[in-house]
Amino acid sequence: MEAVTDDAPVELDEETLKSRRGRERRGKPIGRYMMCVSVSDGTTQIAVLEGRQLIEHYLSRPADDVSEIHGNVYLSKVQNVLPGMEAAFVDIGTPKNAVLYRGDLQYDEKEFGGKGRPRIEQVLRSRQTILAQVTKNPIAHKGARLTQEVSLPGRFVVLVPNSSTYGISKRLPESERKRLRNVLDRVKPKQHGVIVRTAAENITKEEIERDVRRLLTQWDEIENLAGRSQAPSLLYREPEMAFRFIREEFNKDFRGVVIDDPDMFNRVRTYVESVNPALVDRISYHNPETESLPLFERHHVHEQLRKALDRKVWLPSGGSLIIEHTEALTVIDVNTGKNVGRSSLEETVFRNNLEAAEEIARQLRLRDIGGIIVIDLLTWRSRPIVRRWPLRCERHWPGTRPELRSLTYPTWDCGDDP
Known part of the structure; x- marks a missing residue:
């Protein structure tokens, strides 16, 4: 394959673009998530909202160049x-x-x-x-x-230089995996490995081929720099946080990305236009000089961040969570608090624990909590009700990180059989 020297987007027909854009209402995109990117004095913050609720927050400072080298x-x-x-x-x-x-x-x-x-x-x-x-x-x-x-991630594929690696994301449907396998057989370079990412679903052969070529050019630049450098020296730096996040996460589930820095806005828009032109209209600029409120204030991000630092988190019905950190693990205590219920004690406890399941999932994601997590639920006696709690967890925990879902599982004492 010859090297690619320009970033002009692949021409797509209107039907393909429409399917990539996802659902719309009155000409406006409908998406589950919103991304806010704020830049100030070299510090970049990213807030991800689900509806109006903050679910993820990332911060990058200039000093992170020394410690954030992944x-x-x-x-x-x-x-x-x-x-x-x-x-x-x-x-x-x-x-x-x-x-x-x-x-x-x-x-x-x-x-x-x-x-x-x-x-x-x-x-x-x-x-x-x-x-x-x-x-x-x-x-x-x-x-x-x-x-x-070495592995070099692109938007649709990951290039593994000097390797026989061959793979397709298992999160894709089997029919799509079969199609992508045929595409990969035609675009994979002989001397390098390629892994097709989940983002490649419904992506054309030409777009995947272009992504591979872009990564091959990147690898050639790394090898050329290595040939004229002395160890130790940096050959390739991962792009800044906003670009990494958009490369890894941005898709039609996002109703928009709002950026309050003009330079960042222009660069992100150019990047998205080259890799996923169907979504470029979802990138918008928040002008701090003309808008009445700063970006994070408009979307109540700072208010939710302050609450995320508290050890006590209130639940909708008046119950609460107490989140405590130790060197070895994280303990989450579930309390009824002001929740006195309306019917039986068993039903009150059950409802409180269900609300806790949803809020715990959000807090683990927002606070980036991993490792060993112990959840002390309110005690209940009915085994049929107990069995419904893990099902509720499965509904709310898919958004958490995969390693969290696999390593963390709540336990409880449900007492004797009734």
């Missing part, structure tokens, strides 16, 4: 190889050395006779120069984590 690619130098830990410490130019584990090495199986995975000291040596990508940001006294299997 996805960056470095020409790095091996400092120490530790066979006993099956790891190597690698200098990538950050204050603390990064760590590269044996399982994240990339090597030619032919060099080692195809006899299983070689030991780390057989692949790496001290002072060796390698190309690696950050998979985990440095935290406190721990350095970043690295992999030698």
Whole structure:
């Protein structure tokens, strides 16, 4: 495939554009979510609203360039190889050395006779120069984590250079996976791996091919820069937060993206026009000089953020949640508070716990809480009612992060059988 040098959008017919735009009412898009992007003194904030309710908030400062390096690619130098830990410490130019584990090495199986995975000291040596990508940001006294299997994400595909990787998102319907498999067979470069993302649903072959070409050009630039650089040096930096979020999340479920910075607005609009022109009209500019209220004040973001910092969260019927953090886990206590109910105690407890299920899901997402989570529900006795609570959780928890859904499951004491 030849390199692409321009970002002109692929021409799409009106029927395709209409299906991409999603539902509309009186010419205005109907979407579940709204994204607000505010820029001030180099600091970028993103607020995601579901209806009028804040569900996610992101903040990026200039100082984050040192600590928020996930996805960056470095020409790095091996400092120490530790066979006993099956790891190597690698200098990538950050204050603390990064760590590269044996399982994240990339090597030619032919060099080692195809006899299983070689030991780390057989692949790496001290002072060796390698190309690696950050998979985990440095935290406190721990350095970043690295992999030698670089992956470059695009809008519709992920390019895995020098790999045989071949995959299609399992979240897509089987009929669409079959279509995309045929497309991938025709556009995949021989020497590189490609993974088709969920965003590629109903995307044309030409658009996917263009995304692949754009990433190939990006990889060529990384390799060329590596050839004339000295380790340690940065070869590729992940785009700023707003572009990452739009690349990963923005689709027809969003009724709009509102940005209060003219430069950011123009760059985001140009990017969306090149990768998904059907949604470019959903990008709008909030002019701070002419609007009566700042962007976040207009959508009550600051008010909801202040509430998100409180340990106590009120439920609609008067109950409450108390959210406590410890070093090992997060504890959420469910209380009736002002909720005295209207019928029986069992029904009051049940309704309170149902409201808690919905609000807990929102708070975990908004506060970015993970790890071990213990939920202390109000005690109930009826097993049929108890069994309905996980079903309600399944209705409200799909929006939370996948790792949260898989690692966290509420437990309770339902007492003896009636």
